Amino acid sequence: MPEPRRWWNSLRLRLTVGVSVLIAVLGLGMLVYIANVPYWAVTLHSPQPQTQVFIAPGGTSVSPPPANEPAAGIVVPGVSLREQANFWRYGLLGVAVMVAVGALAAYILVGYLLRSLESLRRTVSALSPDALPLRLPTFGREQEVQELTAAYNRFLRKVHHLLDAQRRFAADAAHELRSPLSTLRMQFGVLRHPESLTPAERQQTLSDMEAVLDGMVQTVESLLLLAQEPTPATWQDVRLADLVRTVLADVRPLAQSKGVALEADLAPEVVVRGEPRWLAVVVRNLLENAVRYNSAGGQVHVRLTAQGGQAVLRVSDTGWGIPEEEQPFIFQRFFRGEQARRVEGNGLGLALVEALVRHHGGRVSVQSTVGKGSVFTVTLPLQAAGV
DSSP: OOOOOOGGGOHHHHHHHHHHHHHHHHHHHHHHHHHTOHHHHHHHHOOSOOOEEEEOTTSOEESSOOTTSOOOSOEEESOOHHHHHHHHHHHHHHHHHHHHHHHHHHHHHHHHHTHHHHHHHHHHHTOOTTSOOSOOOOOSSOHHHHHHHHHHHHHHHHHHHHHHHHHHHHHHHHHHHHHHHHHHHHHHHHHTOGGGSOHHHHHHHHHHHHHHHHHHHHHHHHHHHHHOOOOGGGOEEEEHHHHHHHHHHHHHHHHHHHTOEEEEEEOTTEEEEEOHHHHHHHHHHHHHHHHHTSOTTOEEEEEEEEETTEEEEEEEEOSOOOOTTTGGGTTSTTOOOTTGGGSOOOSOHHHHHHHHHHHTTOEEEEEEETTTEEEEEEEEEEEEEOO
């Protein structure tokens, strides 16, 4: 709950009070300075020749003082007590007038300068969470207010990005999970009547349900990764050769079951900045696709090099290839080509690869020929060499 507005929290009033105090301090300082400079005191208040007046104890002036009686107080050259009193009276009155005029002028001027800020406050207060604009108009010509508006517009773009990611996640999840949920519901209905199933059919139904659940878990995990916003502050130096070897070891059982050979040529000095978990997802998805969309006796070759300040990872295969008309769409969510539908999947793998590579400041491209295979190339900014 916002703090209630109080007058002492007003920037306008604080600046006004600050200017008033500054004028008062300067005015009083000037009065003290003038009163303590004999030349100015005599010139301003007494046209008579300069004479010394000794103020004796009790406030009486004696000129000259008694021979055996020392004078006390101060020595004022040529200025009487009455003249001193008038000087301070009119001087303080002048300072008070200066403070009042200065305070009024400061209050009006600060209000004029803050009107753009007030317009910005009213506009932001009137914003609706359900209809946030893409940007706010520029308020005033003050550089500080324009910079504040620009910062808020950058914040609005981030909010729109997050809201779009949430909407896409909800829509994609509903779209992709509707079919497997319907399948599970049907299979649960079959299991409600176990007397109509043989033990083998019942076991097969449970296996099918487990496969559907595994696919749903994989889909949700992929969608969550797509919806996440990267935080480079937590990234670290990643030696890509070690990461690729780890992923190759995980994918090798799948390749052996498909009869596909895995080969690697990895430069050990290639280091990039990023999130190891996300980079592993990129490599794993590319390798698994190269194995799945391949034929028995096929090959998958992984090559890692450093070129022109970039880490270059190429995954080439001798698989089915991608038709030229489908290549512009393969990085879109849930897109699956005609041949890809022969293999179980959710159409999120390459979309996830493209998003994660882009988050790391890189890019991914593909070259493919039907019947000969594909080459996926990932480039990432090179962090260091020889680490």
